[in-house]
Amino acid sequence: MLQKWSKMSLSMILAAVLAFMVSACGNSNGGSPNSSGAQKTEPAQTQPAQTEAAQKPAEKQFTLTAAGSTFVYPLFSKMFAEYNKLHPNVQVNYQSIGSGGGIKQLTAGTVDFAASDAFMKDEDIAKIKNGVIHIPVTVGAVAVIYNIDGVEKGLKLTQDTLAGIYLGKITKWNDPKLTADNPDVKLPDLAITPVFRSDGSGTTSIFTDYLSTVNAEWKDKVGKGTSVQFPVGIGGKGNEGVAGQVKQTPGAIGYAELAYADKNKIAYAQLRNKDGKFVYPSLEAASLAAASAAANMPEDTRVSIVEKPGEKSYGIVGFTWALLNTQYDDADKKQAVIDLLKWVYRDGQQYSEDLLYAKIPEAIAKINDKNMEKIK
Known part of the structure; x- marks a missing residue:
């Protein structure tokens, strides 16, 4: 009886070992046999690949x-x-x-x-x-802006009349010097209020550089710079400040970058240029001045480009x-x-x-x- 039981135990143990070996062999290859009898293999487990954005350091x-x-x-x-x-x-x-x-x-x-x-x-x-x-x-061009009721366009100014206004020598819009240049415009008997920049300003530098170039009296009495002692008028801070003062003051005249005048729909004058033509400030005029400057630009680029020649040129x-x-x-x-x-x-x-x-x-x-x- 004991001998029979020993034989049966041995058979059972061998069967169990064989089953375990088959199972272990199958599991180690991670899957069932394929059609050719070979076992499929899974790639080794690795860390998930980082995206390009994750690899790139933050700016x-x-x-x-x-x-x-x-x-x-x-x-x-x-x-x-x-x-x-x-x-x-x-x-x-x-x-x-x-x-x-x-x-x-x-x-x-x-x-x-x-x-x-x-x-x-x-x-x-x-x-x-x-x-x-x-x-x-x-x-850019500096526009000479003004506020005269009924004169939304067409006002003409010469170099000397503009200087005369800011020197305080021309005080009324119907001054004979102004009416002579504007025969087709009805200019009123209205006091002129010059407006200037109250802060240190590059726009003032361009404007006074122009007046010093075209008028000897201005050059001698006032001169040019970012801040000068204006003989007459009232101040406004920034291009927007000057534009605002002109817009709210009947009879006022001022100077501001062309974009401010255009954006705020403020009238601006034609100026007589070096060739004797009356022209409005414009993109074309600024481009002509830039091209003229490029031909003779010093290495340090510090150069004035006011009052350049040319029929279409604009002085400021x-x-x-x-x-x-x-x-x-x-x-x-x-x-x-x-x-x-x-x-x-x-x-x-x-x-x-x-x-x-x-x-x-x-x-x-x-x-x-x-x-x-x-x-x-």
């Missing part, structure tokens, strides 16, 4: 601070918004406080770059610890310069500033004409490229 975020010209503000607003769409990690906080204010902040080292419609003098450049270069970013035209340091302590921020400004004076120029600014000619853009290389 560093930048908020660049800048300040200055109100003249260029409509264009900069558009450009910086479009740049942010292309580069979401870069935002520009631009304060439209006037060219003089921008230069002060650059000198104090509180902004990453400034903008000015007046180029800096040597003595002012010397005050900037980290140096400065001038990068022309646009060209100027550059806006971005003012960049030649040295930045933060290498990453330096590169962000360089990339932004290169885009502004190249690809960003596509937004100029719709806002009545002239594009920077290629010859000037190439000078900008060389000057940007000076930034360390």
Whole structure:
């Protein structure tokens, strides 16, 4: 009986071992035999592959601070918004406080770059610890705006009558000198109120540069600059301030960037140019001035372009310069500033004409490229 039981136990043990071996063999290959009798194999387990976005490091975020010209503000607003769409990690906080204010902040080292419609003098450049270069970013015309009831267009001004108004020598709109130039316009017996910029202004620099160029008395008594002592009139802060004063003051006359005049639907005058033609401020006139400047642009780009010859030329035209340091302590921020400004004076120029600014000619853009290389 014991011998029989031993034989049966041994048979059972062998069967169990065989079953286990078959099962283990099948499980180790992870599946059933295929049609050829070979066992399927599963790939070794690995960590899930990371996506390209997960592998790419997050872009560093930048908020660049800048300040200055109100003249260029409509264009900069558009450009910086479009740049942010292309580069979401870069935002520009631009304060439209006037060219003089921008230069002060650059000198104090509180902004990453400034903008000015007046180029800096040597003595002012010397005050900037980290140096400065001038990068022309646009060209625009300064409109002579006015508020005369019933005269929405057609007013003509010569170089001398405009200077005479701001010198306080012509005080009524029906002055014989004005009526002589405007035989087809009924000018009223209305006092003239000149309006000027109360803040340090590149637009004032362009305007007074023009008056100094065309009128000897103005040059001797008042001169040119971002801030001058105007003999008569009232002040307004920024292009928008001057435009606002003119719009609300009957008989007022002022000067503002063409885009402000156009946007606010304020009448602006025709000026007699160097060739004796009366012309309105325009994109074409600004483009002609830019092309003229490009032919003789100095390396430092500091040049006046008022009162250039040509039948279609308009006298009160100027550059806006971005003012960049030649040295930045933060290498990453330096590169962000360089990339932004290169885009502004190249690809960003596509937004100029719709806002009545002239594009920077290629010859000037190439000078900008060389000057940007000076930034360390």
